[in-house]
Amino acid sequence: NAGVIQTPRHKVTGKGQEATLWCEPISGHSAVFWYRQTIVQGLEFLTYFRNQAPIDDSGMPKERFSAQMPNQSHSTLKIQSTQPQDSAVYLCASSLGHNNQAPLFGEGTRLSVL
Amino acid sequence: AQSVDQPDAHVTLSEGASLELRCSYSYSAAPYLFWYVQYPGQSLQFLLKYITGDTVVKGTKGFEAEFRKSNSSFNLKKSPAHWSDSAKYFCALPMNTEGADRLTFGKGTQLIIQP
Numbered sequence: 001n002a003g004v005i006q007t008p009r010h011k012v013t014g015k016g017q018e019a020t021l022w023c024e025p026i027s028g029h030s031a032v033f034w035y036r037q038t039i040v041q042g043l044e045f046l047t048y049f050r051n052q053a054p055i056d057d058s059g060m061p062k063e064r065f066s067a068q069m070p071n072q073s074h075s076t077l078k079i080q081s082t083q084p085q086d087s088a089v090y091l092c093a094s095s096l097g098h099n100n101q102a103p104l105f106g107e108g109t110r111l112s113v114l
Numbered sequence: 115a116q117s118v119d120q121p122d123a124h125v126t127l128s129e130g131a132s133l134e135l136r137c138s139y140s141y142s143a144a145p146y147l148f149w150y151v152q153y154p155g156q157s158l159q160f161l162l163k164y165i166t167g168d169t170v171v172k173g174t175k176g177f178e179a180e181f182r183k184s185n186s187s188f189n190l191k192k193s194p195a196h197w198s199d200s201a202k203y204f205c206a207l208p209m210n211t212e213g214a215d216r217l218t219f220g221k222g223t224q225l226i227i228q229p
Binding site: 031033042043045048050056091093095097100101102103104105106107108 | 146148150156157158159160163165204209215216217218219220221222
């Protein structure tokens with residue numbers, strides 16, 4: 001079975017440009033999560049969808065970050081006016097949505113903002 | 115607030131030794147606890163989880179972890195260690211008591227196994 005698929009694997013943007021990251025969760029998984037990983041901050045929770053509905057975006061920087069899940073087969077994370085501090089690996093994960101299920105992670109998208 | 119701490123940023127061992135990576139937690143209810151591993155250049159892979167019941171849980175790649183409520187720990191163990199176990203290991207628990215979906219992660223322990 002295919003795991004969580006994230007595209008692109010690497011993205012380079014100039015400061016002020018927009019970046020859109022894509023995630024295809026595991027088929028049948030109802031919960032989708034976005035995390036950000038940096039050396040300094042470690043793994044940070046960004047946002048969470050259940051059955052395509054946004055549940056918790058408490059980790060999202062409010063002004064430039066947005067996430068959507070238009071259908072059950074993909075989610076997007078959009079960063080407007082990217083800044084160098086947005087450089088990180090963005091990880092998408094999915095799970096069956098039950099309380100004790102371990103989210104399974106994709107390979108991530110490495111975003112580099114020059 | 116729920117939190118998880120991995121006090122050892124780096125651990126270096128010789129191949130064949132026993133490894134134990136420490137994880138302590140703070141949680142206001144009965145916790146679900148997880149271990150993940152991240153190999154260089156790769157994403158996180160799920161190793162094992164504790165939900166309830168037996169205090170020693172077995173996972174993939176020969177790893178096991180022991181849940182100790184008395185000192186709020188969930189240490190990861192393997193014996194013997196192999197050079198291929200060199201990776202970064204993360205302990206995690208739910209961000210709140212509503213469910214295990216949203217996890218908060220420790221800072222991770224970088225494990226180096228010397229041949």
